[in-house]
Amino acid sequence: MSAAEARGVSLDLQVRDLVVRSREGRDLLTVARLDVPAGSKIGIRGPSGAGKSTLLFAIAGLLKPASGDVSWGEHRISDMRAAERARFRRENVGLVFQDFLLFEELSSLGNAAIAARYAKASTRRSIVASARAGLARLGLESLGGRRVDSFSGGERQRVAVARALANDPAIILADEPTASLDRASADRMVDDLASLASESGRTLVAVSHDPALHERMDWVIDVVDGRPLV
Numbered sequence: 323m324s325a326a327e328a329r330g331v332s333l334d335l336q337v338r339d340l341v342v343r344s345r346e347g348r349d350l351l352t353v354a355r356l357d358v359p360a361g362s363k364i365g366i367r368g369p370s371g372a373g374k375s376t377l378l379f380a381i382a383g384l385l386k387p388a389s390g391d392v393s394w395g396e397h398r399i400s401d402m403r404a405a406e407r408a409r410f411r412r413e414n415v416g417l418v419f420q421d422f423l424l425f426e427e428l429s430s431l432g433n434a435a436i437a438a439r440y441a442k443a444s445t446r447r448s449i450v451a452s453a454r455a456g457l458a459r460l461g462l463e464s465l466g467g468r469r470v471d472s473f474s475g476g477e478r479q480r481v482a483v484a485r486a487l488a489n490d491p492a493i494i495l496a497d498e499p500t501a502s503l504d505r506a507s508a509d510r511m512v513d514d515l516a517s518l519a520s521e522s523g524r525t526l527v528a529v530s531h532d533p534a535l536h537e538r539m540d541w542v543i544d545v546v547d548g549r550p551l552v
């Protein structure tokens with residue numbers, strides 16, 4: 323049973339007539355229509371500056387569009403205030419970035435379970451247990467209490483993935499997850515992300531320049547000049 327099914331909801335992504343503008347009023351992204359059924363693995367590719375990260379940030383609710391709708395199931399995040407969007411993300415989304423964004427002085431568990439520090443007392447234990455399970459699933463249990471600043475790039479990104487999964491999200495969003503890794507670590511990361519999504523029926527949307535990542539996706543969207551070609 324997928325994470326979404328376990329919650330009894332289906333978080334299909336629906337984007338309609340979306341426009342994202344810069345503060346200066348320049349159109350950065352226009353999406354007439356985009357539908358991603360829950361549980362799909364989607365790659366986003368395109369030239370530098372085309373708007374790929376902007377698209378990912380818009381569907382993550384990390385930015386508010388100038389107009390249009392972004393909905394995950396019943397959650398219309400484009401209408402939400404920043405605090406509501408942050409709550410939606412905490413409950414439903416795991417984010418993975420190119421540069422890991424780890425706390426260098428913490429251990430793998432300290433990073434993977436970081437959400438426990440900000441969670442209600444009733445959910446802390448489950449976040450720590452889930453972070454521990456995620457680290458084991460990603461082959462990191464032997465690194466124990468070592469600070470992550472001594473880890474390799476591949477190990478650091480796997481800690482970041484364990485952190486992204488610690489709240490058992492139905493959606494994984496990744497921005498260039500393999501760009502800072504050597505080929506062998508990148509291949510492992512692609513495999514981990516694809517299998518972690520498939521195993522639990524999670525939706526995976528990954529921006530990448532890496533053809534090996536796109537090979538593992540169900541569907542790849544090209545973004546050119548601020549528009550996805552769908």
Ligand SMILES: Nc1ncnc2c1ncn2[C@@H]1O[C@H](COP(=O)(O)OP(=O)(O)OP(=O)(O)O)[C@@H](O)[C@H]1O
Pocket residue numbers: 344345350368369370371372373374375376377
């Ligand atoms: N906050 C912002 N204010 C103004 N312009 C922005 C902002 N964020 C992004 N842009 C511009 O929007 C366009 C799309 O940027 P975006 O980062 O989405 O591209 P990308 O396809 O992800 O590129 P890359 O592959 O280089 O990461 C670029 O022209 C960029 O300079």
